[in-house]
Amino acid sequence: MAEMNAGISSDVIRGYNDTMILYILKQEPSYGYEISKRIRSISEDKYIIKETTLYSAFSRMEKNGYIESYEAAGDANGKKRTYYRISEAGLKYYREKCNEWELTKDVIQRFIDGSSYLTMKGETNGND
Amino acid sequence: MAEMNAGISSDVIRGYNDTMILYILKQEPSYGYEISKRIRSISEDKYIIKETTLYSAFSRMEKNGYIESYEAAGDANGKKRTYYRISEAGLKYYREKCNEWELTKDVIQRFIDGSSYLTMKGETNGND
């Protein structure tokens, strides 16, 4: 019951995986496994990113200069991990995505029924 | 200035094109060109769907049984158009997507800075 991506299809999240990762790296450098767990816990188990999606996002974003990787040992054991930190370009990109999100959210919302969102803002929906 | 998809990348909208189309067909049957114009006007020129995206969505959704097509003449001229109407299954699908949207919106919002959304709900973000 706490294991599924309940109702959230990846086509929707697509394009925001990067943003989620950057949101976490913005706080402090981290590595794959931890980021995956943080996304899961922040979303309260509503979204669980796939490993392959996560690691392919890393390589894409590193290529784009949004993040930088370095090797470091974990806390207790001496095992090496690949840590990532966010770059200036990544921070800029993250902020752009935040702005884009507010825009996009407003647009999609106009095509959604059964919400009090638009009426809250005193606008009309165009239906009925 | 009123011609662009200002800031809205298709990766975000992806997965909601179908929902937008169904929202319009839910009101009354329509055809490609008109739907395209309605999406544009409802979004106040913030989102302009590409023709190929639109028509490929039609064939996908018809195959899935969400919409049905029929030929009919336009108002003034006798030119034939392919109209689409929403089916029961399509209506059901649309409602599911609306629910999914509310869920997804809440999740993504937790990874977005610079909004008063979560604080409005009295929740904490996990950053600072």
Added chain:
DNA sequence: TATCGTACTACGACTGTCGTAGTTTGTCAA
């Protein structure tokens, strides 16, 4: 006669996601 807007169809490329599978290291229990 040409151009423009309407109303499409076809095709192929691209991108991000995801299923499957496999590797290595460390921990813990039998």
Added chain:
DNA sequence: TTGACAAACTACGACAGTCGTAGTACGATA
């Protein structure tokens, strides 16, 4: 010490939806 399990990845190929490009065809307008 053997086996199982979690951590921490990498590789590869398939798939779906979007989009660029191009082309067709009709009617109206200049």
